[in-house]
Structures are given as structure tokens and as C-alpha cells.
Amino acid sequence: MSNVNIKRLVDNIRSGTNIYTPLVELVVNAIQAIDAKGIRNGLVEIEVLRNGQPDVIDRLEEVDGFVVKDNGIGFTKSNRDAFDTLYTEQKIADGGKGFGRFTCLKYFQRVKVSSTFAESDLFRDRSFRMGLDKDIIVDEKEAPSQGQTTGSTVEISGIKSVRFPDKKLETISRVVVERLLPYFVDEQRDCPRVVIRDANKPSEAISLNDYLGKDSSQIVEMNVDESAFSLSANEDEKSFQVRVFKFFAPRTAKSKVSLVAHRREVTDNPLEAYIPEFAEEFFEPGPDQDLATGRNFIIKAYVFSEYLNDSVSLERGEFRFQTDADLLNGISQNDIEQKAADIVQSVVGAEIAERKKRKEVRISEYITNEAPWHRVLANEVDFNTLPMRPSNQDIELHLQKKKYEKEIATRTQVTALLNSENPDELGEKISQLIENISDNSKNDLIHYVSMRKCVLDLFSKSLEIGADGKHKSEGEVHDIIMQRKKDSDEIDFDAHNLWMLDERLNFSAYISSEKPINKANGDRTDITIFNNRVAFRGENEASNPITIFELKKPQRDDFANPSSKDDPVQQIVRYVNQIRDGKFKTPKNRDMLVNANTPFYGYVVCDLTKKVADWLEREKDFTPMPDGLGWFRWFGNINLYIEVLSWTKVLRDAEMRNKIFFNKLGID
Known part of the structure; x- marks a missing residue:
């Protein structure tokens, strides 16, 4: 009689196990029982128990448990007593932990055992259940047997809260083979025959041994020239052996690397985590390189080592060393x-090299066509960790990360250099640091200029007539220059394109776009800007200029009608007067400081139709510019200078100012 708190023991089973773990444990126990008997015709039979309720879609019943039968030595008294002993050492030579049977109770409600064993020259039967309270063995019965051979049958049933993930017999058998492949390919011991069938279809059995061993099998071992490697654990070299297999008909499976302890797979992780080019399946042509009869496959590597045997956890779901860097043991899973x-x-290697080459071409195309500012940085970056088929975003994020790391390293070096008390080391290091800083700055400038080219191309397109025969609305053109209903407190300082109108506006302290300044229902112009830091010093000083823009839809000229209430010149004049009268405050609720000498600049951007030109000359007293693409006037009484510019002039002037940069980059 045992005295174990079974419920608490089961509850404390750590992660690393899964619902296949109990089945694997039972099959391993069956194989070990056959080994103990020493027969060459060993047989392990797995029966799948169903819940009797077919699914409405695939008509397959859910798995409710398993029955595992073997013709091994049976539950002799020593085996029975070992089962009744927590952490028994009976199978320790074969990696036994004396704990595996408890994983059955983690996932299934019932564990029933029946066995025939030999005692002296007689056969006896033993049956019992696995307890759920204090005793490991309950309802035990023993009696003389009518049978003439030994063996055991173990049933686990009543699946708990989780569902069994697979239904098809082929899928279940494939998973079991993968988990126990080391037993099937063990060169030191013959593996018994293992078959699996549905309990209600006993004639339709699948032999797990048939998955491998022939060229036409679903699992074929690959030749490895150098299959061994070693790692250092606390100044002690640990040896590892790798065996590599092709798994044909992979379906949705991935190529993986599995760590094995005592001939059981413990962990498996995707190979693409280490070499991204393993993300996709491989292909093997048929005989005579016939593609039509070829097969897809994945690769699975199994790693064996005494170090893994010694380090496996009690539940066999993980190892005692760390996944990442392990300072204590010296060797990590990674x-x-x-x-x-x-x-x-x-x-x-050949296929992986080809995949890497395609990735390099993909990265090169992105940098050449989309991000030339990264050209210098790309020569220093290792792209091996990128996915096999990286997206533009993957490449850009990778480069941005490396750029940031390089900037941090440069800043750290600058700080160390400035704090250095050794003048002899300054010369060479300063030259190197300046070169690094220069490279980063050049990359940023190339990026910035390239984005300007994109903006101007988009702006030029927006001025064209659409498929409907109409020009874009004022709003669509406006948003290219600066988003409507926004101000500079709501968007990044460089998230506008005001440089198209005037380069100095890049450094404005506050910008309001189609939004009244600190007055919910007040008048508004298209763009209002004040405190241009390039031309003046200080913040919100009366001497700093205020700039106002009015944008009109291309080809629109109805604002020049005598009855129009949308006169852009008058709107700017009225807005200037309201600011001069102190009707607006800054976003920080401070008075907007102006006086009689505060300069105001007004810009109207529209198409200069004949109607608009006549209006400016005859009614507004404006003077034409020499190029004929704009008009100007000085309102001396309110210190306001206004220019009326055509959309063509805005585009042409912006292109001209940036042409030399586009030319140098080869993007003009």
C-alpha cells in the first residue's frame, strides 16, 4: 500500500508535456517490457478509443483514449512493486525516472492495467486501476491464468478538459513515429513491431515500422559527413551526435531540430529559427529526375548525447539547462x-545557398529601388536572420535596428573619447568617429531627399485631370502639403511638406492647418504659421513673422466673382487684423505677441486663369512677377506682404530647388 498525494503530484506536473506524452510513455514501457523478455517477435499494438460522436463536418469521432498491448514480460511482482513506488529506480539504467505513468492522469481520467506474467512455471493474471487519491494501485486482483504467454494491456481513457488535437489514424501514427524515431532507428537494438488501429476497426492497422527503412518510405535517413560536434560545459567537453532524416508528405509541418534523451524526443523547434531558409519544404525529383513523380519533404534532425540524457527533466518535457545563455551549465538549448x-x-547546402542568393537579390532590389539611403549601411549589415522571403517592412526594420545600434555605439565612443584623459589617442579615433557620423548623416540626407522626390511626383499627379475629367479637390491637394484639421502639436514637426512653399517653414514653431487658433468657432485660413526660427530668435516675439496660406482647387476661379464670399486675399487681410487685435492666443493659452511692426506674409495658391489675373490686376492692385506665374502686393498699413502663386509655380520652384539633389542621387 502506497501513501502518495496523487492529485497534488499530478497538478504539479510542469509544462513541457502534452497530450501525446502518456501514449508515448505507454509505448516505451511496452518496448522495454519486450526487451526484458528477450524475444525477437515483439509486438506493440495501439488501439484508438473514440467518443462515439461523429463530427458533423468530417464525420470523424473525437479521440477519447488509447489501449496499448504488448507481448512483453508482464507485471511481475517486481514490476508491480516498482509501479507502486514513486520515483522507482527499476528502469534507471534505461533512463527511467519512475514518474512517467503519472502523466497519464494529467490528461486522462482512467488508467486500467491487466497483465499476464510468469511465476515459476505458472502463468498468473494481475489487474488493477491507477488510484486518484493516496494509493497508486487500487482494485488489484491476482489469480491463476488460463493464458499461455505473457504480456500487458494498459488503457487510458476519459480525456480531460483538453481535446486530442488529431483524429485521423495516419496523423496520430505519424506523430508517434516522430516522437519515438530513435527507437525505430536504433542500431544497437531491434525495435519491436508497432501497429496502430481504431478499436472499432481492428482489421485496418498501420505499421509504424513501415514509415522508414526503404527508399520509398515516408522517412529516410540522410548521409551526414560530419555528424558530431562538441560544446564546453564548465571546462568539460560534451559530445553530441546528429542524425538527419527526410520526412516526405509533410503537409503543414516544418523542418525541425529535436533533442533526444534516452531514445525519446524531448523538444523540437523549427530549424528556421536558426537558418530562415528552412522555412519552406524541399523537393526531391523522382527516378531519372522526373519532376512529376517527385515528392516534397521536410528535414528533421535528432540530437543524441549523454549530456542530454543526464539533463532531461523528470517529466521528460524539457531540460534542466537554460534555453538561452546558460551561465551555470555553460551549454544552452540554443x-x-x-x-x-x-x-x-x-x-x-546547395538548396540553402540558392535560397540565400534569392534573398540577397530581393534585399538588393529593395535598397536600389526603394531605399538608396541605406546603400552604405547595407554593406555592413548581416541579413542572415531575415526571413527567407523578406517583405519591404522586414528589410527596413532590420536596417533601422542596425542603424540605431550603430548610432548608439558611435555616441558611446564619442562620450568615452570626450572623457578620455589621454590626448595621444584623440587623433586616430576622432577621424574614425567623424567618418561614422558622416556616413549616418549622408544616409539620412539621401532618405530625406528621396522622400521629397516622391512627394513632388505625387503633387504633380494631383494637379492633373482625373479619369472623371475633373481636378482634385482643394482638400486632396492640401493634404499633400499638410494634413487638414491638424496643428504641429498633433503631428511630428517633419510630417508636413511646407518646404514646397518655402524652405524656411520647415523650422516653424507652430503650424495650424485649417484649424482655428485656440478658438473653436473662429475664422480660419488654410495654413497659419508663426515663429519661424530660421529668420528670428526667441519664442513668440513680436518681431517674429506670421505666415498665412490660402489654397484653392486647381482651375477654380469662382472666388474672383464680385459676389464671392470666398475672397482669399480678403480672408488673409481679415485674419491678420484679428491677430493684430489680440483675438487669438497660442496653443499654450498665451497671448500672441504682435505690435505695429510685426511682419505678416500671406500666400494664395491657385491656378492663374485669365479671370483670376484680371481680378488681381484690376480689382486687387497686384503686380505681376517676372515669370508670369505669380502676383504680389504690399499692404503697408498692416505690414502684410501677399503673393498669389500658381500651382505650376509652386511645383516648378520646388523641383528647381531640389533638382541638384535629385541629380546627385540619380533619381531625377
Whole structure:
């Protein structure tokens, strides 16, 4: 009689196990029982129990449990007592932890055992259930047997809250083979025959041994020239062995690397985490390179080592060393898997090299066509960790990360240099740092100029007539210059394109676009700007200019009608007077400081039709500019200078100011 708090023990089983773990444990126990018997015709039979309720879609019943039968040694008294002992050491030589059976109760409600064993020259039967309270063995019965051979049958049923993830027999068998492949390919011991069937269809069995061993099998081992590697653990070298297999008909599976302990798969992780080019399946042509009879496959690498055997957790779901850097043990899971991934890469090197080449071409095309400002940086960046088919965003984020890292390193070096007390080291290091800073600045400038070219191309397109025969609205053209209903407190300072109108406006302290300044229902102009820091010093000083823009839809000229209430010149004059009269405050609720000498600049951007030109000359007393694409006037009484510019002039002048930069970049 045992005395174990079984419920608490089961509740404390850590992560790393899954619902396949109990089935794997039972199959391993069956194989070990056959090994103990020492027979060559060993047989393990797996029966799948269903819940009797077909799914309305695939008509398949959910899995409710399993029955595992074997013709091994059976539950002798020593085996029975070991089962009744927590952490038994009976199978320790074969990696036994004396705990695996408890994983059955984590996922299934019932565990029933029946067995025939030999005692002296007689056969006896033993049956019992696994307890859920204090005793491991309950309802035990033992009696003489009518049977003439030994063996055991273990049933786990009554699946708990989780659903079994698979229904098809082929899928379940494939998972079991992958988890127990080390048993099937063990060169030191013959693996018993293992078959699986539905309990209600006993004649339709699948042999797991048939998955491998032949060229036409679904699992084929690959030749590896250098299959061993070693890692250092606290100054002690640990050896590892890698065996690589092709898995044909992979469906949605990924190529993986599995760490094995005592011939059982413990962990498996995607190879693409270490070499992204393993993200997709591989293809093997048929005989005589016939593509029509070829097959897709994935690759799975199994890693064996005494170090893994010694480090596996009690539940066999993980290892006692760390996943990432392990300062205590010296070897981490990532270290092992990376080495194994490198070995696998050598096996399919030609295909991986071709995939990497395609990725390099993809990255080169992006930098050449979309991001030439990264050209210098790209020569210093390692792109190996990028996905096999990187998107523009993948490439850009990778480059931005490397750019940031380089900037931080440069700043750190500058700080260290400034704090250095050794003048002899200044010369060479200063030259190197200046070169780094210069490269970063050049990349940023190339990016900025390239974006200007894109903006001007978009702006030029917006001035054209659309498919409907109409010009874009004022709003659509306006948004290219600066978003409507926004101000500079709501968008980044460089998120506008006011440089198209005047380069000095890039440095304005406050910008309001189609938004009244601190007055919900007040008058508004298209764009109002004040405190231009290029021309003047200080903040909100009376001497700083205020700039006002009015934008009109291309080809619109109805504002020049005598009855129009949308006169842009008058709107600017009225707005200037309201500011001079102190009717507006700054966004910080401070008085907008102006006096009689505060300069105001007004700009109207529209198409200069004949109607508009006549209106400006005859009614507004404006003077034409020499190029014929604009008009100007000085309102001396309110210190206001207004220019009326055509959309063509705005575009042409912006292109002219930037032409030399576009030319130098080869994007004109």
C-alpha cells in the first residue's frame, strides 16, 4: 500500500508535456517490457478509443483514449512493486525516472492495467486501476491464468478538459513515429513491431515500422559527413551526435531540430529559427529526375548525447539547462540547436545557398529601388536572420535596428573619447568617429531627399485631370502639403511638406492647418504659421513673422466673382487684423505677441486663369512677377506682404530647388 498525494503530484506536473506524452510513455514501457523478455517477435499494438460522436463536418469521432498491448514480460511482482513506488529506480539504467505513468492522469481520467506474467512455471493474471487519491494501485486482483504467454494491456481513457488535437489514424501514427524515431532507428537494438488501429476497426492497422527503412518510405535517413560536434560545459567537453532524416508528405509541418534523451524526443523547434531558409519544404525529383513523380519533404534532425540524457527533466518535457545563455551549465538549448542546424545546412547546402542568393537579390532590389539611403549601411549589415522571403517592412526594420545600434555605439565612443584623459589617442579615433557620423548623416540626407522626390511626383499627379475629367479637390491637394484639421502639436514637426512653399517653414514653431487658433468657432485660413526660427530668435516675439496660406482647387476661379464670399486675399487681410487685435492666443493659452511692426506674409495658391489675373490686376492692385506665374502686393498699413502663386509655380520652384539633389542621387 502506497501513501502518495496523487492529485497534488499530478497538478504539479510542469509544462513541457502534452497530450501525446502518456501514449508515448505507454509505448516505451511496452518496448522495454519486450526487451526484458528477450524475444525477437515483439509486438506493440495501439488501439484508438473514440467518443462515439461523429463530427458533423468530417464525420470523424473525437479521440477519447488509447489501449496499448504488448507481448512483453508482464507485471511481475517486481514490476508491480516498482509501479507502486514513486520515483522507482527499476528502469534507471534505461533512463527511467519512475514518474512517467503519472502523466497519464494529467490528461486522462482512467488508467486500467491487466497483465499476464510468469511465476515459476505458472502463468498468473494481475489487474488493477491507477488510484486518484493516496494509493497508486487500487482494485488489484491476482489469480491463476488460463493464458499461455505473457504480456500487458494498459488503457487510458476519459480525456480531460483538453481535446486530442488529431483524429485521423495516419496523423496520430505519424506523430508517434516522430516522437519515438530513435527507437525505430536504433542500431544497437531491434525495435519491436508497432501497429496502430481504431478499436472499432481492428482489421485496418498501420505499421509504424513501415514509415522508414526503404527508399520509398515516408522517412529516410540522410548521409551526414560530419555528424558530431562538441560544446564546453564548465571546462568539460560534451559530445553530441546528429542524425538527419527526410520526412516526405509533410503537409503543414516544418523542418525541425529535436533533442533526444534516452531514445525519446524531448523538444523540437523549427530549424528556421536558426537558418530562415528552412522555412519552406524541399523537393526531391523522382527516378531519372522526373519532376512529376517527385515528392516534397521536410528535414528533421535528432540530437543524441549523454549530456542530454543526464539533463532531461523528470517529466521528460524539457531540460534542466537554460534555453538561452546558460551561465551555470555553460551549454544552452540554443547552443545545441544552432550547432545541429549548421550540420543540417551542410547536408542540403546547395538548396540553402540558392535560397540565400534569392534573398540577397530581393534585399538588393529593395535598397536600389526603394531605399538608396541605406546603400552604405547595407554593406555592413548581416541579413542572415531575415526571413527567407523578406517583405519591404522586414528589410527596413532590420536596417533601422542596425542603424540605431550603430548610432548608439558611435555616441558611446564619442562620450568615452570626450572623457578620455589621454590626448595621444584623440587623433586616430576622432577621424574614425567623424567618418561614422558622416556616413549616418549622408544616409539620412539621401532618405530625406528621396522622400521629397516622391512627394513632388505625387503633387504633380494631383494637379492633373482625373479619369472623371475633373481636378482634385482643394482638400486632396492640401493634404499633400499638410494634413487638414491638424496643428504641429498633433503631428511630428517633419510630417508636413511646407518646404514646397518655402524652405524656411520647415523650422516653424507652430503650424495650424485649417484649424482655428485656440478658438473653436473662429475664422480660419488654410495654413497659419508663426515663429519661424530660421529668420528670428526667441519664442513668440513680436518681431517674429506670421505666415498665412490660402489654397484653392486647381482651375477654380469662382472666388474672383464680385459676389464671392470666398475672397482669399480678403480672408488673409481679415485674419491678420484679428491677430493684430489680440483675438487669438497660442496653443499654450498665451497671448500672441504682435505690435505695429510685426511682419505678416500671406500666400494664395491657385491656378492663374485669365479671370483670376484680371481680378488681381484690376480689382486687387497686384503686380505681376517676372515669370508670369505669380502676383504680389504690399499692404503697408498692416505690414502684410501677399503673393498669389500658381500651382505650376509652386511645383516648378520646388523641383528647381531640389533638382541638384535629385541629380546627385540619380533619381531625377
